[in-house]
Amino acid sequence: MTCKLDKSFYLDEDVVALSRSLLGKYLVTKIDGLTSGMIVETEAYKGAEDRACHAYANLRTARTAPLFEEGGISYIYLCYGLHHLFNVVTAPKEVPHAILIRAIEPVEGVEIMLKRRKMLSPSYKLTSGPGSMSQALGLSVLHNQTDLTKDLIWIEDRGVKISEESIISTTRVGVEYAKEDALLPWRFIIRGNPWVSGYRKGKI
DNA sequence: TTCTCGATTGTCT
DNA sequence: GACAATCGAGAAA
Numbered sequence: 001m002t003c004k005l006d007k008s009f010y011l012d013e014d015v016v017a018l019s020r021s022l023l024g025k026y027l028v029t030k031i032d033g034l035t036s037g038m039i040v041e042t043e044a045y046k047g048a049e050d051r052a053c054h055a056y057a058n059l060r061t062a063r064t065a066p067l068f069e070e071g072g073i074s075y076i077y078l079c080y081g082l083h084h085l086f087n088v089v090t091a092p093k094e095v096p097h098a099i100l101i102r103a104i105e106p107v108e109g110v111e112i113m114l115k116r117r118k119m120l121s122p123s124y125k126l127t128s129g130p131g132s133m134s135q136a137l138g139l140s141v142l143h144n145q146t147d148l149t150k151d152l153i154w155i156e157d158r159g160v161k162i163s164e165e166s167i168i169s170t171t172r173v174g175v176e177y178a179k180e181d182a183l184l185p186w187r188f189i190i191r192g193n194p195w196v197s198g199y200r201k202g203k204i
Numbered sequence: 205t206t207c208t209c210g211a212t213t214g215t216c217t
Numbered sequence: 218g219a220c221a222a223t224c225g226a227g228a229a230a
Contacts, residue, residue, distance in 0.1 A: 052222070077214095078213075172222075
């Protein structure tokens with residue numbers, strides 16, 4: 001069975017639990033063609049208490065404004081000047097929690113993803129890594145603050161259940177500057193799934 | 205296969 | 218003016 005996640009799903013204040021439950025869900029975009037994939041890797045960013053979060057200590061700027069909105073919208077951020085990272089904003093208004101989607105397993109529209117990535121044949125590099133995944137799905141900063149209950153970008157529950165023992169929690173990547181918070185095990189991946197990122201530097 | 209390093213630009217101090 | 222929630226090419230082994 002297939003059903004689009006509704007607004008109430010995103011309003012939970014337990015961003016860590018939400019990150020786990022997003023594993024096995026399907027991220028779908030309809031941007032110049034329909035593409036989708038099963039989410040296999042997420043990271044939780046717990047707003048004000050999390051040094052790795054852009055909105056740490058409730059730092060509100062033009063860039064982080066979407067994080068303070070009510071859950072259920074996208075937050076797409078340009079990193080290193082060239083990579084678009086896709087996040088899901090969660091929790092009620094004024095609580096800047098977000099979940100970074102780091103990798104998906106391609107399901108529909110693989111041809112379109114290949115074209116967007118300028119690749120000739122599918123490989124594990126197609127959607128592993130937040131920058132690559134966003135590019136494959138056609139996401140860019142143009143889609144920042146998009147309502148995830150509309151028909152442009154949304155997340156579906158297709159009845160896939162991921163058991164507790166197939167979820168590995170580990171430390172987040174690329175946030176060393178966050179000091180002690182960099183050690184928090186708030187990155188979640190599906191055990192044994194070849195589409196997850198992070199094989200580099202042997203961090204798993 | 206594994207690791208090092210450069211690219212490139214918006215945002216904040 | 219410094220730096221960043223990364224990627225991918227190319228070197229080394």
